[in-house]
Amino acid sequence: EDKPYVAIISKGFSHQFWQAVKLGAEKAATEFNVDMTFEGPDGEGAVDRQLDMLQAALAKHPGALGIAAIDSQATVPVLQQYKDAGIPVIAFDSGVASDIPISSASTDNLASVALAADKMAELIGGEGEVAILAHDQTSQTGIERRDGFVNQIKAKYPKITIVDIQYVAGGDHALSADATKTMLLAHPNLKGIFATNEGTAIGLAIGKRESGSKIVAIGYDSGAEQLAAIRDGTLAGSITQNPVGIGYETVKAAVMAIKGEAVPAHIDTGFYWYDKTNIDDPIIKPNLYE
Amino acid sequence: MNDVGTVVRPRSADSFRSSALFQQILASSGLIVLLVGFSLASPNFLQTANIINILQATSVNGVLAVAATLVIISGGIDLSVGTLMTFCSVAAGVFMIYLGVPVPVGIVGTLIVGLAAGSLSGTFIAKLKIPPFIATLGMMLIYKGLSLAICGAKPIYFTNAGGFNQFSAGSLVSAVIPGVPLPNSVVVLFAVAVTAAFVLGRTALGRYTFAMGSNEEALRLSGVNIDRWKIAIYGLAGAICAVAGILIASRINSAQPAIGQGYELDAIAAVVIGGTSLSGGRGTIVGTMIGALIISVVANGLRILSVPQEWQIVVTGSIIIVAVYFDILRRRGAA
Amino acid sequence: MNDVGTVVRPRSADSFRSSALFQQILASSGLIVLLVGFSLASPNFLQTANIINILQATSVNGVLAVAATLVIISGGIDLSVGTLMTFCSVAAGVFMIYLGVPVPVGIVGTLIVGLAAGSLSGTFIAKLKIPPFIATLGMMLIYKGLSLAICGAKPIYFTNAGGFNQFSAGSLVSAVIPGVPLPNSVVVLFAVAVTAAFVLGRTALGRYTFAMGSNEEALRLSGVNIDRWKIAIYGLAGAICAVAGILIASRINSAQPAIGQGYELDAIAAVVIGGTSLSGGRGTIVGTMIGALIISVVANGLRILSVPQEWQIVVTGSIIIVAVYFDILRRRGAA
Amino acid sequence: MSLLVQMHEIDKEFPGVRALKRAHFELEAGEVHALMGENGAGKSTLMKVLAGVYRRDGGLVKLDGEPVEITSPRQAQERGIAIIHQEMSLMRHLTAAQNIFIGREPKNFGGLLLDERALNAQAAAIFAAMHLSLDPRVLIDNLTIAKQQMVEIAKALSFKSRVLIMDEPTAALTEAEIHELFAIIGRLKAEGVGIVYISHKMDEIKRIADRVTVMRDGEYVGTVPAADTPIEKIISMMVGRELSQEIASAPGKNNAPVALEVRGLSRGKEIRDVSFSVRRGEILGLAGLMGAGRTEVARAIFGADPRDAGEILVDGKPVSIHSPRDAVQAGIGYLSEDRKHFGLATGLTVRNNIALASLERFSGFGGVLREDEMEKAARRFIGQLSIKTPSDLQEARLLSGGNQQKVVIAKWLLRDCPILIFDEPTRGIDVGAKAEIYKLLNALAAQGCAIIVISSELPEILRISHRIAVMCEGRLTGELPAGSSQEEIMLLATQRQSAVREAA
Ligand SMILES: Nc1ncnc2c1ncn2[C@@H]1O[C@H](COP(=O)(O)OP(=O)(O)OP(=O)(O)O)[C@@H](O)[C@H]1O
Ligand SMILES: Nc1ncnc2c1ncn2[C@@H]1O[C@H](COP(=O)(O)OP(=O)(O)OP(=O)(O)O)[C@@H](O)[C@H]1O
Ligand SMILES: [Mg+2]
Numbered sequence A: 001e002d003k004p005y006v007a008i009i010s011k012g013f014s015h016q017f018w019q020a021v022k023l024g025a026e027k028a029a030t031e032f033n034v035d036m037t038f039e040g041p042d043g044e045g046a047v048d049r050q051l052d053m054l055q056a057a058l059a060k061h062p063g064a065l066g067i068a069a070i071d072s073q074a075t076v077p078v079l080q081q082y083k084d085a086g087i088p089v090i091a092f093d094s095g096v097a098s099d100i101p102i103s104s105a106s107t108d109n110l111a112s113v114a115l116a117a118d119k120m121a122e123l124i125g126g127e128g129e130v131a132i133l134a135h136d137q138t139s140q141t142g143i144e145r146r147d148g149f150v151n152q153i154k155a156k157y158p159k160i161t162i163v164d165i166q167y168v169a170g171g172d173h174a175l176s177a178d179a180t181k182t183m184l185l186a187h188p189n190l191k192g193i194f195a196t197n198e199g200t201a202i203g204l205a206i207g208k209r210e211s212g213s214k215i216v217a218i219g220y221d222s223g224a225e226q227l228a229a230i231r232d233g234t235l236a237g238s239i240t241q242n243p244v245g246i247g248y249e250t251v252k253a254a255v256m257a258i259k260g261e262a263v264p265a266h267i268d269t270g271f272y273w274y275d276k277t278n279i280d281d282p283i284i285k286p287n288l289y290e
Numbered sequence B, C: 001m002n003d004v005g006t007v008v009r010p011r012s013a014d015s016f017r018s019s020a021l022f023q024q025i026l027a028s029s030g031l032i033v034l035l036v037g038f039s040l041a042s043p044n045f046l047q048t049a050n051i052i053n054i055l056q057a058t059s060v061n062g063v064l065a066v067a068a069t070l071v072i073i074s075g076g077i078d079l080s081v082g083t084l085m086t087f088c089s090v091a092a093g094v095f096m097i098y099l100g101v102p103v104p105v106g107i108v109g110t111l112i113v114g115l116a117a118g119s120l121s122g123t124f125i126a127k128l129k130i131p132p133f134i135a136t137l138g139m140m141l142i143y144k145g146l147s148l149a150i151c152g153a154k155p156i157y158f159t160n161a162g163g164f165n166q167f168s169a170g171s172l173v174s175a176v177i178p179g180v181p182l183p184n185s186v187v188v189l190f191a192v193a194v195t196a197a198f199v200l201g202r203t204a205l206g207r208y209t210f211a212m213g214s215n216e217e218a219l220r221l222s223g224v225n226i227d228r229w230k231i232a233i234y235g236l237a238g239a240i241c242a243v244a245g246i247l248i249a250s251r252i253n254s255a256q257p258a259i260g261q262g263y264e265l266d267a268i269a270a271v272v273i274g275g276t277s278l279s280g281g282r283g284t285i286v287g288t289m290i291g292a293l294i295i296s297v298v299a300n301g302l303r304i305l306s307v308p309q310e311w312q313i314v315v316t317g318s319i320i321i322v323a324v325y326f327d328i329l330r331r332r333g334a335a
Numbered sequence D: 001m002s003l004l005v006q007m008h009e010i011d012k013e014f015p016g017v018r019a020l021k022r023a024h025f026e027l028e029a030g031e032v033h034a035l036m037g038e039n040g041a042g043k044s045t046l047m048k049v050l051a052g053v054y055r056r057d058g059g060l061v062k063l064d065g066e067p068v069e070i071t072s073p074r075q076a077q078e079r080g081i082a083i084i085h086q087e088m089s090l091m092r093h094l095t096a097a098q099n100i101f102i103g104r105e106p107k108n109f110g111g112l113l114l115d116e117r118a119l120n121a122q123a124a125a126i127f128a129a130m131h132l133s134l135d136p137r138v139l140i141d142n143l144t145i146a147k148q149q150m151v152e153i154a155k156a157l158s159f160k161s162r163v164l165i166m167d168e169p170t171a172a173l174t175e176a177e178i179h180e181l182f183a184i185i186g187r188l189k190a191e192g193v194g195i196v197y198i199s200h201k202m203d204e205i206k207r208i209a210d211r212v213t214v215m216r217d218g219e220y221v222g223t224v225p226a227a228d229t230p231i232e233k234i235i236s237m238m239v240g241r242e243l244s245q246e247i248a249s250a251p252g253k254n255n256a257p258v259a260l261e262v263r264g265l266s267r268g269k270e271i272r273d274v275s276f277s278v279r280r281g282e283i284l285g286l287a288g289l290m291g292a293g294r295t296e297v298a299r300a301i302f303g304a305d306p307r308d309a310g311e312i313l314v315d316g317k318p319v320s321i322h323s324p325r326d327a328v329q330a331g332i333g334y335l336s337e338d339r340k341h342f343g344l345a346t347g348l349t350v351r352n353n354i355a356l357a358s359l360e361r362f363s364g365f366g367g368v369l370r371e372d373e374m375e376k377a378a379r380r381f382i383g384q385l386s387i388k389t390p391s392d393l394q395e396a397r398l399l400s401g402g403n404q405q406k407v408v409i410a411k412w413l414l415r416d417c418p419i420l421i422f423d424e425p426t427r428g429i430d431v432g433a434k435a436e437i438y439k440l441l442n443a444l445a446a447q448g449c450a451i452i453v454i455s456s457e458l459p460e461i462l463r464i465s466h467r468i469a470v471m472c473e474g475r476l477t478g479e480l481p482a483g484s485s486q487e488e489i490m491l492l493a494t495q496r497q498s499a500v501r502e503a504a
């Protein structure tokens, strides 16, 4: 049977964030009855591997493409081939440095972490030392989540100093826990730590637990373990984008494009601060994944 | 001739030491230098809490390194230790959560899975004569894919497996000696290392491991059933990886299908820094332990000093080279 | 004695073949099986466009595998090929963008950087007697860290380096033979492979590479200056990694400091699938090329068939094992 | 005659061993100077010092009366010193020709490329001069040790050097080849080349040596003219005592039950329908030229190589042997002719090597080994075979060639199989130890062991065998009783004479 075929190529594969996006994409795929494949280079940052995937997908003549470009420029030439082949391209999670994508479903990473910075400031009383546990030093997501936080603190909270930024490749849970405990010892006056993705957030929670520290811990994304840590107060709260929503909207937009319907140029999938108090709130809940 | 014999016996005795006991002291000298250096560089380094962090951070890699040591001494190599660890933690999840078996049973089951998996690699290598590098490279990917497939690329949480997370994070030691919150994972590492050292040093399996690494054909022509012992070695290594899988799963209280790849390099690095030769036939567990410690001390120390990430990587690389060079110099001195 | 001579001649003759020409046909049989299989499985597989995709996807790994082949035949191993490639692409960026030198000069500069870097590893191994595994593991990390440090963890874009991206993506071939848009990167791979095969087969460097891998001590006793040649081998390998760095940089039109790690495994896998023994002394470039093709054909084919990614990993692992087993069986048959 | 080489008071110490103690040696142009001594006396070490392989700790080396420092093999070559190493030092994956000219390859295109054609031509020329028919393009891997030994010799000759050191060049050779080698040595002598000749074969010394220098425990004992010094004198200089009168081999037991019987053993060209049997307490000598297929037969019986056809019976009962394991279980032990590759785990200690085939015996509950018993056993054999090693914990690779061989023998003695196959058991072993081993073989036979001895040294075969089986080109060409003559054996060994070219 020749159902329309939508190829989704993300920045990563096995990390929970991308698995959540995949979840949403699958949901939409079944809902609109299309074939859908979801892949991404294992270990973010492998630009050339992503190009190989794009070209392989092109050989399958998809009806539409959803792409989360690892490097917004490097992908342009291949995307041009899609355009020439008349295949509509939808960007998600982060943009592409060209006008080829007819639509982009993403959230404003910078704004979302600015919110995290505000919450951090509020919870530590507007002054003192804080640190960042980042999951990636080079990927756009990683950079934006770090810089958004740093800039907001610098801009609005002169009494708060960021004393340390540690990276844990891909946010490996155990390694993040080790890094957390090390930072706590290296900076005895530390008042808070912000972790930039699910893996680092869970590591942050474990490290805090294991070292019996009382600092303010703020995470990002969700996942069952992080939700548990927020419920039991180990994490003060987290920012969630709506990865499931991103995946869903991307496929939806792709289907509309295939059908030739008009597609909104930008779909903002939004972000939220959630903590003990609002974790079960009907507005928040759909934005969280287990 | 006698005179030569008598003249020489004492000397040879220490030439023997230099090949085993000595090596350890030598390797450890590198470790000591690092410890002293970091202690001077930062007051926060040499605290009980931090030392315990280092030990805990060593436990998983240490256990994997023990597994790698066995295989490497036998003249092989195992690239699958990392993802096999992951595969075993997923297996633990399947047992304890999906099937809901009690924790002890689940642990035994996991060990059996590791044993079986290792034996499978061993069979490929012994029976089908596939080079260890290839066999274990293939298995590395297979375990990785299977781990993702089995749990639908989502972690399995042990929230309902009563007290499983205590297995690693809890501290029986502090119960015995108050004030020493040494996590169980460290105790487990110690137990694994001691057992492995015993097997290597005192049992036939250990002796065959060394002989195999030294001259496999000669061993075969001595009427020894190479295949059986080789499979046993890889099987044992697999079981040890299962221990690592249990440790990490219980520490992060979940089976994370995505982790594991890359761990094999740390493990092998620990082995070689510890003075075990990749060409097989020589090596010690103590050396491996020191190697593993060197790796985590460097990681911890550089973080304590808040060295920028990229420079942490550079320094780690340099230290691996320097540590081994150190070892070589001292050994040459001893010889 | 005549008779023995004659007894041996035929044997040796084809045992010679089986070590070179044969091996290639054998290894390729696996490749052919895969090609046929995928072509039957999906109409999308066997299109010019897709074949060209496969070749292009092979080019970088292929070039790295050639570098790895040289080192492995000499009895060593090089884990740093991946990050050295990255380091060289960053170097290219520094030359062409930061310093704004013209493209050709920048390329030469990059090659020199690769040569120097490789020679450095070679020096550690030859002069300081550091085991290749350790020396190159350390360098792997050092290159990685330096790449990040040099370009502040941000990619360097070649947008202002006129026509640099044509270097890889463009197609001189199509200019000559219209309708065959074979990207230059593939031509470069071919050129590198031919050169390397030539060096191995026809020059003293090549001869000593095999001799070293076969019996280094014997070569030393023959009065050959091992160190100098070893450094040359690693240096050449480094220069070849620089070519890979230029290819990938020009393909993605940027120097990405984060990539590279993990590439070494693919490269080494290609070498071993190609029938080169990790114990040194034996191996062919053609075999390596076939190995590299097998790897990218599998990757591409499984994507074309829309196999779920976790199963892609499993199948890749299995195929690596099976391909090598195939090779072993056939060679046993030939012997 | 002018003095080529003078070595004075040479000292050399290895960890745990003083290999050389103020050793002396001198060599004149155009002489063949035999260097004799027990295993581990320091012969190889002394020559390695001269050849720039080892650096001496003390002493003085003069070339043409001039003091020289030879610090690398390359320098030795440049000064016209070539050496044939005792331990095969060839590159398995290279061809014979490539090995011979390694480091000195003929080049073309302005020294840019290797000239393979010239390489093979020159190698072929050397082979021809040696009356050796061998394809220069054969991979060393595919050659028997004998052939490899000839390649080593060819390599040494190719240097056209003034000093040629031969460290047990004939250890793996057969009469025909030895004859050829001596012819070559004769020619070199005439050209004024000085030749150092190390060997444990006494008869050879008489045949070619002009002078004999004897070493013991790394020390210089003395130098005597070869012609008018009785062998006994030389031997006593070597061992430092009169050697006990050799016991004649015990009479064979023709009535004892058959322990091992082989029926119609065949594989390809190497083994063609070989059948024979050995009785308990009998020593069967297996004679033949190199390449006769004796090793192949032995390996096939032992299950080390596959076989196309053939039945093996132990004590009259057929046994299925598919691996060495099966063979050992069935009570068959095999001592390989190639100790380096098939005998020793060189990285392991002497003790572990001796125990290697018998670990089950020493392992108790949970496979835990009883080291004390292993040590006892090891020490027993170190004494019995007078293996020269600082301790049973010395790594096997650090032992001298002959002592390594003894360790392998000890391994099989410890395993005490009722049926033992010894392939070249005395290769590279000194007279004293040889006598020990002969005694041992007799003792074993007396205890009722069935023994097969493969040897290329006819005197040895004749001396120890109760019965002699002769092979040629994979066939068993005949059996002879003890006390037959060398001529009778050679006749059987060279049936289809036409194939063998007599050396010039
Ligand atoms: N590299 C080494 N390291 C330690 N000891 C060594 C080394 N080489 C030789 N020896 C020791 O030096 C002594 C002399 O060895 P050498 O090989 O010269 O004896 P040899 O006279 O050649 O004996 P053989 O006739 O058995 O070859 C022996 O005791 C041997 O164990
Ligand atoms: N590794 C090998 N590769 C190729 N041919 C071999 C090999 N080993 C033996 N042969 C050949 O097989 C035949 C038997 O060789 P083998 O060594 O068994 O003879 P042998 O009677 O044992 O002689 P010796 O034991 O004196 O060397 C000969 O033709 C020999 O050339
Ligand atoms: Mg010797």
Ligand SMILES: [Mg+2]
Pocket (backbone or CB within 6 Å): D294, D295, D296, D337, D423
């Ligand atoms: Mg033989």
